[in-house]
Structures are given as C-alpha cells and as structure tokens.
Amino acid sequence: MSKPYEVNQNGELTIGGVTATELASQYQTPLYVYDVNHMRQQMRAFKAVFMKRKLDYAVSYASKAFATVAMYEVAAQEDVHLDVVSGGEIQTALAANYPMNHVSFNGNNKSVAELEMAVDSGLGTIILDNFYELDILHDVLSERDKKQDVLLRITPGVEAHTHDYISTGQTDSKFGFDVASGQAYTALQKAIADPYINVLGVSAHIGSQIFDVTGFQMAAAKLVDLVHEWGFDPQVINTGGGFGIRYTEDDKPLPATEFVEAIIDTITEKTTSYGMSMPAIWIEPGRAIVGPAGYNLYTIGAKKDVPGIRTYLSVDGGMGDNIRPALYEAKYEAVLANNPQAPTEQVVRVAGKYCESGDVLVWQQELPKTKPGDVLAVLATGAYGYSMASNYNRNPRPAVVFVEDSHSQLVVERETYTDMIRLDKHYQ
Ligand SMILES: *Cc1c(COP(=O)(O)O)cnc(C)c1O
Numbered sequence: 414m415s416k417p418y419e420v421n422q423n424g425e426l427t428i429g430g431v432t433a434t435e436l437a438s439q440y441q442t443p444l445y446v447y448d449v450n451h452m453r454q455q456m457r458a459f460k461a462v463f464m465k466r467k468l469d470y471a472v473s474y475a476s477k478a479f480a481t482v483a484m485y486e487v488a489a490q491e492d493v494h495l496d497v498v499s500g501g502e503i504q505t506a507l508a509a510n511y512p513m514n515h516v517s518f519n520g521n522n523k524s525v526a527e528l529e530m531a532v533d534s535g536l537g538t539i540i541l542d543n544f545y546e547l548d549i550l551h552d553v554l555s556e557r558d559k560k561q562d563v564l565l566r567i568t569p570g571v572e573a574h575t576h577d578y579i580s581t582g583q584t585d586s587k588f589g590f591d592v593a594s595g596q597a598y599t600a601l602q603k604a605i606a607d608p609y610i611n612v613l614g615v616s617a618h619i620g621s622q623i624f625d626v627t628g629f630q631m632a633a634a635k636l637v638d639l640v641h642e643w644g645f646d647p648q649v650i651n652t653g654g655g656f657g658i659r660y661t662e663d664d665k666p667l668p669a670t671e672f673v674e675a676i677i678d679t680i681t682e683k684t685t686s687y688g689m690s691m692p693a694i695w696i697e698p699g700r701a702i703v704g705p706a707g708y709n710l711y712t713i714g715a716k717k718d719v720p721g722i723r724t725y726l727s728v729d730g731g732m733g734d735n736i737r738p739a740l741y742e743a744k745y746e747a748v749l750a751n752n753p754q755a756p757t758e759q760v761v762r763v764a765g766k767y768c769e770s771g772d773v774l775v776w777q778q779e780l781p782k783t784k785p786g787d788v789l790a791v792l793a794t795g796a797y798g799y800s801m802a803s804n805y806n807r808n809p810r811p812a813v814v815f816v817e818d819s820h821s822q823l824v825v826e827r828e829t830y831t832d833m834i835r836l837d838k839h840y841q
Contacts, residue, residue: 417659417705417746417792418753426750426790428708429816433750436821437710437788440814443730444710445799445825447479449487449817451706452795455669456491459698462673468694473517475654475699476502478796483815483824484703485509494537496697500527507534517651519566519618519697521588522546528553532561540564540616540651542589544596547603547610554609564616564651565590565604567597569635573620573628573655589617592635598643605645614692615640618653621700624666626675629655633676637683651695652676658704660793661746669701700796707795709735709811710750711774713787714766724761726780728789731765732772733805735791735798739771747775750788755781763789767806799825807833 419427426433429448436446456472463470473494476485480502486509488495494515497503506516517538518531528550531539541547541563554561568589590597604612619632633652640647657666677694684691711728718724737743747763749755759782763775774791783789802810809828814821 420753424752424754426748426753430819431816431821433710433790434788436814440812442710442712443734443811445811445813446708446710447795447815448706449815452487452702453491455702456493458670459673462670466677470693471695473695473697474702475697477800478699479703479800480505481825482509485511500530503530503534525549532557532559538562538564540566542566551607551609560609560611562611562613564614564649565600566616567592569617569632571619571628571632571635573623601643601645614647614649616651619655621655622657623655624657626672629672629676630679633679634683637680641687646689647692649695650680650692654697654699656698656701658700661744704796705793707798709791709794711789713783713789714785724759725764726761727764727766729766731767731774732769733767733803733808734811735774735794736801737797738773745775745791747778747789747791749781749783750790752781758782804833809833
C-alpha cells in the first residue's frame with residue numbers, strides 16, 4: 414500500500430513540497446503543520462459529489478476539529494460552509510471575514526450571549542438542540558424583531574461507533590430532541606408556530622470516526638421517515654459528519670465521498686417513495702477535511718529502556734498539543750522525518766514531556782535508529798489536536814504553519830512564557 418506521506422529525492426519527509434526538518438528548524442518544535450492543498454482537495458471532493466448530481470447542498474466544515482482564522486479563510490476560498498459551536502468560533506469567523514450567512518451554529522447549551530452574538534452577526538442557521546434554546550432564541554429575536562433560519566437537531570436513535578453501529582429506539586444522549594418521547598414533534602410544532610423562527614429542516618449527527626455507510630443510511634432514512642410522518646416538507650436535511658479517516662494502517666476508511674453517495678441515495682429513494690420534494694442535503698465533515706492533512710513535528714530527547722518491557726522515546730511535546738491518545742487511547746503513526754523509510758531498528762512508545770504517565774503520543778511504533786535532536790513526525794494529527802490543546806504544565810501551545818506549493822506560512826504564533834502568565838494577577 415502506498416505510504417500516507419511524501420518524500421523528496423533524498424528520502425526525507427516533505428509536507429506540501431517543503432522538507433519537514435526544514436520546517437522544524439525554521440519554526441522550532443513542537444509544531445503543527447498543515448498541507449493546505451490536501452485540505453482543499455478533500456473539500457472539493459465532497460462538493461463534487463453533490464455538483465455531479467446537480468443537488469442543492471452545503472458542505473459545512475465542522476470547525477471544532479481545527480478552528481483558526483487561516484483555516485476559516487481557506488474554507489471561504491473553497492466556498493465551504495462553516496459549522497461553529499461557540500461564541501469563540503463565531504468570533505474567529507468574524508475575524509476571518511467569513512460570510513456569516515454560510516455559518517451554522519451547533520451545540521447543546523448555547524447561551525443567551527452566544528445566541529445574541531449569532532443573531533447580531535447575521536449567522537445563517539442556528540441548529541436548535543432543546544426547548545430551552547428554543548425559548549431563549551425566541552426572546553433574543555423578538556427583542557430585535559428579527560427572523561432566524563433554524564434546523565432542529567434530532568436524536569435519530571442511531572448511534573454509530575467506529576467499527577459498528579447500533580440502533581436504539583431511544584438514545585441516551587445530551588444532544589438533540591428525542592424522537593420516541595414525542596419531544597422532536599412538539600419542538601417542530603412550537604418552532605413552526607413561532608413568528609420569529611423559520612424552520613428549514615432537521616439535523617442529526619450520529620458519531621465520529623465511522624467506517625461504515627450503514628449508520629448514515631439508517632439515520633438519513635430515519636430523518637425522512639420522521640418528517641414524512643410529521644407532514645413536514647423540509648428544505649434541508651443535515652446528516653452531520655463523522656466520516657472516518659486513516660490514522661494507522663489498521664484503519665481502512667472508504668473514500669469520504671462514498672459516504673456522501675450513500676446518504677444521497679438514501680434520501681433520494683426515500684423522498685421519491687413518499688412523493689416529497691428533494692431537500693438540500695447538508696453534511697458536516699470535520700476530521701475528514703483536516704485530519705489527514707496535519708502533521709505534528711517534535712524533537713526527540715530522552716530515551717529510556719525498561720529491560721524486557723519496553724523503550725520510551727520522549728519528545729518535546731505531548732498531551733498538551735495532542736491529548737487524543739491520553740483521552741481515548743487514540744492510535745497514531747510516527748515517522749523519522751529525515752528518513753521515514755529507513756529500516757526498523759527499534760520498537761518504542763513515543764511519550765510526551767508532561768507529568769502524567771498517560772502522556773503518550775504513539776503507543777507502539779517501529780522506527781529506524783534515532784538520536785536526540787532528530788525530528789519525529791506524527792501523521793494525520795490535523796483534527797482535534799490544536800483545537801484541544803492546553804497549557805498543562807504551563808507549556809506554551811505550539812505554532813501552526815500552513816504549507817502549500819512549496820511555500821510555508823506561519824498562521825498561529827507560538828505562545829511564549831509571557832503568555833503563560835498573561836492573565837495571572839498577584840494576590841496581596
Ligand atoms: C463533531 C461534530 C461533527 C464533525 O465530526 P467529525 O468526526 O470531525 O467529522 C459534525 N457535526 C456535529 C454536530 C458535531 O458535533
């Protein structure tokens with residue numbers, strides 16, 4: 414199988430045409446690097462499926478996966494919509510001059526202040542999650558005498574997991590209006606009756622890092638069944654995100670576009686059979702757009718052999734820049750940047766520098782011979798890495814660099830030690 418990375422004539426890892434070791438020495442480590450063209454290609458691939466079929470659609474980037482001004486600018490250039498989940502992400506979209514009418518706002522506990530910010534910024538669609546939000550949004554809108562497009566987030570009773578899916582009548586989830594108990598239908602009636610609210614349609618999101626189309630087909634079918642049962646003709650059906658990506662060679666994802674084909678087919682068949690008009694289909698990929706395009710670069714430091722047990726190879730970052738292995742045992746693959754294809758000479762656990770035993774970046778990795786100062790690249794780190802970064806142990810968060818057409822550009826500065834105490838006050 415082809416390697417999930419590129420090398421130059423000298424066999425060195427390159428990202429967007431620039432040698433990884435050069436990026437490490439120019440910008441220092443730890444460092445987040447994104448291959449921008451890779452992200453563009455993925456966004457275009459999603460859009461192409463809909464355009465080929467001449468459908469109304471929105472590919473809405475679930476920006477919690479990686480939310481920065483530069484990323485929102487790339488999304489805008491590609492005419493990809495944006496899904497946000499907080500006032501901070503709305504502020505980021507405003508700072509990026511992102512067209513706010515193409516933004517949707519998800520989340521299960523939007524505050525009054527956040528809803529005011531959304532409405533005042535001209536944000537396109539609010540995805541309502543519960544009755545409380547319906548009430549406070551009504552108040553925000555009536556104060557302003559404004560009308561707002563919304564989707565209702567439904568808990569469709571389909572839960573997809575990475576390698577399987579389960580269908581439950583009722584889903585134990587904090588997200589969305591429950592169907593079985595009738596809450597979803599009540600919410601729809603209430604929202605339709607509200608003069609300040611325009612219900613575009615329904616929305617669901619069934620999980621993340623999903624490898625099988627079945628869960629998406631079930632959820633899409635369920636949404637159409639529901640709106641038909643309710644006698645409601647939606648303009649939009651949003652089936653969410655969650656398309657799985659390759660982190661290690663054990664992951665064998667479908668091309669993301671195949672998920673979309675399956676969703677479109679299901680919605681087409683169902684609406685046709687009910688004699689309904691075809692709605693616009695919205696999807697919300699996060700990980701699939703940014704994950705594979707991201708690389709975390711580290712400098713190798715200490716090495717510890719525990720005889721008969723394992724070898725720990727420590728790097729200058731860790732759970733503060735990528736918490737996913739510590740948080741849910743996520744698996745990654747790492748390569749030696751200056752010679753990723755050199756023969757294996759050791760099997761190591763790549764550990765971070767944070768004061769936690771669980772601070773691991775790669776649980777088990779075959780590597781060539783390494784020495785302190787070598788650059789290690791962890792692959793497919795573009796989603797939920799920087800966006801979940803912390804200052805644990807008062808380590809500054811790394812810089813973010815975008816690379817495209819052999820040109821690199823700093824898009825988020827590295828934090829400094831001064832930043833670490835910026836908000837602190839003396840106690841006297
Ligand atoms: C997290 C999330 C997504 C994106 O999930 P990915 O696995 O990154 O594709 C999409 N929609 C909603 C509502 C989400 O919460």
